[in-house]
Amino acid sequence: MRCFIAVTPPSDVVADIDRFLEPRRIATEKSPWRWSRPATYHLTLAFMADHPGHRVEELAQAIDEWAGRHAPLAMSIAGAGGFRGPERAKVLYLGVPGVAAVQLGEWSRQLRTLVTHHGGSPDGTGFRAHITIARAQRAQKAGRLLQALDTYESREFVVPEVVLVESHLANRTHEVLHRAILRG
Numbered sequence: 001m002r003c004f005i006a007v008t009p010p011s012d013v014v015a016d017i018d019r020f021l022e023p024r025r026i027a028t029e030k031s032p033w034r035w036s037r038p039a040t041y042h043l044t045l046a047f048m049a050d051h052p053g054h055r056v057e058e059l060a061q062a063i064d065e066w067a068g069r070h071a072p073l074a075m076s077i078a079g080a081g082g083f084r085g086p087e088r089a090k091v092l093y094l095g096v097p098g099v100a101a102v103q104l105g106e107w108s109r110q111l112r113t114l115v116t117h118h119g120g121s122p123d124g125t126g127f128r129a130h131i132t133i134a135r136a137q138r139a140q141k142a143g144r145l146l147q148a149l150d151t152y153e154s155r156e157f158v159v160p161e162v163v164l165v166e167s168h169l170a171n172r173t174h175e176v177l178h179r180a181i182l183r184g
Contacts, residue, residue: 001053002167003177005063005111006042007104009077009131013154014038017077017094020152021133028145032136033092040174041131043096043104045162046111047123055119060164060178062118066110067180073159075100077131080149088139094152096129104129107162 009017018038025035051059078097082089096104105127112122133149164178 001051001056002049002169003051003056004042004047004165004167005045005115006163006165007045007073007159008042008163009154010157013077013157014041016154017041017131017133017152021149024145024148032138032140033134033145034136035134036132037172040172041133042163042165042174043129043131045104045108045127046115046120048115048120049123051115051120056164056177059115059118059120060180062114063111063162063164063178063180066114067162068183070107070182070184072182073100073103074156075104075159076154076156078153080133080146080152081128081130082142082146084139086143086146087141089142089146090136090139091132092134092142092146092149093128093130093132094149101129111162 015038021035075096077094079095081093081095083091083093095101108127112124115122159182161179161181163176163180166175166177167173168175
């Protein structure tokens with residue numbers, strides 16, 4: 001099963017990001033950028049391309065235990081970037097500034113280790129706290145678009161939970177399988 005552990009922004013922040021991106025989506029509708037749907041906005045902490053389906057309940061229980069030792073996190077979404085840089089971007093994202101990005105990086109490390117102990121093989125690439133907002137099949141020059149996107153800044157919000165989500169590639173949708181409340 002293709003799944004991930006993530007933080008999801010609250011609905012008002014998702015709506016604010018959507019409003020901010022709307023004129024940029026319209027301005028680039030004939031470009032190669034495929035914009036993410038707001039319902040799929042999330043910050044991935046651990047990604048598993050093929051987690052054993054029969055071990056999902058075990059993983060959910062382990063995430064609950066982990067969440068019981070961690071406190072909710074105050075954060076915001078601000079700034080933008082492109083993976084592979086502005087001259088060769090294939091993915092555009094909104095970032096997480098400051099201490100929250102560091103904390104999310106630590107959570108990612110811990111949750112990747114947890115996944116490994118519970119039957120999964122998490123993606124081992126480096127972590128950057130971000131929300132993917134657009135993708136292109138081929139590398140694109142994105143400097144001007146990134147300058148416009150870099151002006152975004154959300155309100156501060158508190159992350160109360162992490163979620164285990166199944167990703168359905170065929171229809172590009174996500175299904176929340178489990179919510180783990182942060183209580184530490």
